[in-house]
Amino acid sequence: DKSSHEHDIPFYKNQQRLILGLNTKIDPKSLEDYLAVGGYQAMAKALLQMTPEQVIGEVKQAKLRGRGGAGFPSGTKWEFARNAPGDQKYVVVNCDEGDPGAYMDRALMEGNPFTVLEGLLIGAYAIGASEGYIYVRQEYPLAVDNLTVAIREAEEHGFLGKNILGSGFDFTVKVHRGAGAFICGEETSLLQSLEGKPGEPKPRPPFPAVRGLWGKPTNINNVETWANIPVIINKGAEYFSSIGTESSKGTKVFSLVGKVNNTGLVEVPMGMPLRDIIFKIGGGVPNGKKFKAVQTGGPSGGCIPEEYLDVKVDFDELMKMGAMMGSGGMIVMDEDTCLVDIARYFLEFLSDESCGKCVPCREGIRQMLKVMTAITQGKGKEGDIELLENMAMATQGAALCALGKTAPNPVLSTLKYFRHEYEAHIKEKRCPAL
Amino acid sequence: MSNAPAEEIPAEEIDLAEANHIIDKYLTLPGNLMPVLQGIQDSYGYVPKPTIDLVAERLNVYPSQIYGVLTFYAQFHLKPRGRYIIRVCVGTACHVQGAERIVETFFGRLGIGHAETTPDLRYTFEKVACLGACGMAPLAMVNDDTYGKMTVQKVDEIVETYNQRPMK
Ligand SMILES: NC(=O)C1=CN([C@@H]2O[C@H](COP(=O)(O)OP(=O)(O)OC[C@H]3O[C@@H](n4cnc5c(N)ncnc54)[C@H](O)[C@@H]3O)[C@@H](O)[C@H]2O)C=CC1
Ligand SMILES: Cc1cc2nc3c(=O)[nH]c(=O)nc-3n(C[C@H](O)[C@H](O)[C@H](O)COP(=O)(O)O)c2cc1C
Numbered sequence: 001d002k003s004s005h006e007h008d009i010p011f012y013k014n015q016q017r018l019i020l021g022l023n024t025k026i027d028p029k030s031l032e033d034y035l036a037v038g039g040y041q042a043m044a045k046a047l048l049q050m051t052p053e054q055v056i057g058e059v060k061q062a063k064l065r066g067r068g069g070a071g072f073p074s075g076t077k078w079e080f081a082r083n084a085p086g087d088q089k090y091v092v093v094n095c096d097e098g099d100p101g102a103y104m105d106r107a108l109m110e111g112n113p114f115t116v117l118e119g120l121l122i123g124a125y126a127i128g129a130s131e132g133y134i135y136v137r138q139e140y141p142l143a144v145d146n147l148t149v150a151i152r153e154a155e156e157h158g159f160l161g162k163n164i165l166g167s168g169f170d171f172t173v174k175v176h177r178g179a180g181a182f183i184c185g186e187e188t189s190l191l192q193s194l195e196g197k198p199g200e201p202k203p204r205p206p207f208p209a210v211r212g213l214w215g216k217p218t219n220i221n222n223v224e225t226w227a228n229i230p231v232i233i234n235k236g237a238e239y240f241s242s243i244g245t246e247s248s249k250g251t252k253v254f255s256l257v258g259k260v261n262n263t264g265l266v267e268v269p270m271g272m273p274l275r276d277i278i279f280k281i282g283g284g285v286p287n288g289k290k291f292k293a294v295q296t297g298g299p300s301g302g303c304i305p306e307e308y309l310d311v312k313v314d315f316d317e318l319m320k321m322g323a324m325m326g327s328g329g330m331i332v333m334d335e336d337t338c339l340v341d342i343a344r345y346f347l348e349f350l351s352d353e354s355c356g357k358c359v360p361c362r363e364g365i366r367q368m369l370k371v372m373t374a375i376t377q378g379k380g381k382e383g384d385i386e387l388l389e390n391m392a393m394a395t396q397g398a399a400l401c402a403l404g405k406t407a408p409n410p411v412l413s414t415l416k417y418f419r420h421e422y423e424a425h426i427k428e429k430r431c432p433a434l
Numbered sequence: 435m436s437n438a439p440a441e442e443i444p445a446e447e448i449d450l451a452e453a454n455h456i457i458d459k460y461l462t463l464p465g466n467l468m469p470v471l472q473g474i475q476d477s478y479g480y481v482p483k484p485t486i487d488l489v490a491e492r493l494n495v496y497p498s499q500i501y502g503v504l505t506f507y508a509q510f511h512l513k514p515r516g517r518y519i520i521r522v523c524v525g526t527a528c529h530v531q532g533a534e535r536i537v538e539t540f541f542g543r544l545g546i547g548h549a550e551t552t553p554d555l556r557y558t559f560e561k562v563a564c565l566g567a568c569g570m571a572p573l574a575m576v577n578d579d580t581y582g583k584m585t586v587q588k589v590d591e592i593v594e595t596y597n598q599r600p601m602k
């Protein structure tokens with residue numbers, strides 16, 4: 001069978017496919033397949049044998065942190081929503097997956113929508129929500145199709161609707177398609193979009209846990225976060241928290257792409273050194289080129305150079321490096337990649353995607369982009385680096401949401417580790433990578 | 435990646451039956467504006483001006499609110515689009531594998547830029563950030579067909595192939 005072969009291939013041998021494992025074992029349109037591999041047992045256990053408080057306790061004890069990027073403790077967030085006053089509460093799946101270069105949420109939604117749905121059901125029970133929304137990026141039509149089938153099948157089997165499994169718990173779920181706006185991955189913006197409005201972020205607090213969709217307490221989690229829930233309920237918090245590092249438990253799916261031999265989604269225990277991911281699993285850099293840096297965390301993240309490849313990948317260690325976990329994008333770059341160009345690339349992306357609501361972000365990013373473009377075109381001036389650093393500080397400090405607050409990160413991290421490349425562009429009018 | 439400005443919208447005659455049908459379907463759903471507009475776009479290929487007036491009237495919202503939504507989201511289109519939508523990914527994985535050259539080549543071959551449509555309505559070209567298949571970077575799509583590991587030669591092949599395809 002397929003899985004025993006996977007053991008022999010280095011790409012799979014060093015992975016621990018807790019979340020992605022079922023993708024290769026089931027037909028994503030067949031509930032029967034999912035049931036045959038133990039599907040919906042976690043839901044049955046939660047609804048019939050556990051109180052909502054016990055479910056939340058288990059998730060807290062597992063120390064699961066949000067896979068959308070910020071790593072907020074999920075159990076704590078659920079507890080906030082459960083304890084928030086109000087009869088009507090909502091749960092939401094964030095499948096907007098904006099990080100350009102990451103596609104784990106797509107793979108989960110297309111390959112095994114059941115697990116996400118099961119996780120959502122368990123969360124809804126724990127929080128006391130009777131309605132759920134799944135917000136899917138416009139570019140993922142197959143995810144919407146498979147999800148729609150999974151929802152219909154769950155309804156037919158009595159896993160959704162009234163009095164689920166005779167437990168007295170009612171729950172319905174709707175799918176909502178995005179319409180091409182990166183900012184709608186930000187939770188307050190996503191909720192605005194669900195209400196049928198332009199997706200502009202709102203100040204927090206109040207956090208959605210207290211005042212979310214239609215003003216009601218709302219718990220929103222990333223696709224991969226939800227997919228971890230059935231694992232935790234089935235195998236227990238103790239098992240889950242035995243995987244990973246002190247601060248980050250469980251596994252993480254990374255999108256290993258760019259200048260690396262084996263590209264694809266890799267799922268590894270938290271704490272695996274970057275070097276192992278890129279060289280043992282990824283098979284290193286192709287065409288005999290030298291490794292230069294790896295970009296993690298998408299447009300909010302940073303570039304990590306060769307000398308720090310032994311860092312153990314978890315939420316806190318990446319943050320210390322000036323990079324970020326983000327959604328798990330991991331873009332490998334070789335000696336021919338110009339990192340000044342990469343930093344410029346992210347600024348251009350964010351300048352396009354800034355919603356324009358607040359000036360520090362709208363103007364700050366645009367002005368930084370101007371300076372960066374000039375530098376990459378050999379028109380950089382003495383003092384540009386300091387100017388960039390000043391603008392970065394201002395944008396970080398004054399922007400309303402994390403898009404603006406984190407926009408300078410790619411520039412700051414490349415300045416930190418590759419300042420000499422900026423200097424070569426400015427002083428010698430040349431790109432050392434070309 | 436923004437939309438065409440509102441003043442360029444052409445006046446036109448269209449059959450509103452389908453739009454009415456879509457509105458009926460979502461009439462009682464809270465937050466129905468987006469699904470209604472998405473349904474209209476799926477059905478007509480873009481959001482024609484007369485449907486906007488219809489939606490405003492039937493959902494009891496201001497046309498300005500509708501335009502607010504239509505212009506905020508990149509995937510709403512106020513003008514007719516090409517029979518073949520060519521999308522080239524400029525996400526990070528594709529960027530480091532040379533996506534910009536693929537984009538430039540398409541620009542040259544098609545004679546149109548980002549978010550533009552050829553006058554004969556055969557092609558619309560769009561840059562997009564991540565098509566979710568980064569392992570095959572650089573990536574292009576024509577309607578629902580995916581082309582991985584793109585090269586300049588493959589651009590020529592694609593354009594040649596679709597030049598021969600029927601317009602209906
Ligand atoms: N997955 C993707 O494609 C992308 C992910 N990101 C990530 O998004 C992150 C930023 O997102 P934010 O939501 O601004 O992060 P955040 O740290 O402000 O919040 C994270 C989560 O914790 C909750 N939370 C935090 N404090 C709380 C409190 N006191 N009470 C109740 N709930 C609380 C928030 O509601 C949210 O759900 C970045 O770390 C970035 O990596 C950014 C762009 C794309
Ligand atoms: C600009 C921006 C874009 C974001 N995009 C996403 C996204 O695509 N998917 C996601 O899960 N979280 C995204 N987030 C983070 C969400 O705001 C939120 O923290 C997350 O959905 C919470 O889920 P978690 O606790 O499971 O991580 C984004 C944040 C910002 C600031």
Ligand code: SF4
Pocket residue numbers: 183200201353354355356357358359361362399400401402403404405
């Ligand atoms: S920081 Fe940027 S994206 Fe966020 S609200 Fe302000 S302008 Fe919009």
Ligand code: FES
Pocket residue numbers: 100101102523524525526527528529563564565566567568569571572573
């Ligand atoms: S970056 Fe091009 S498909 Fe993801």
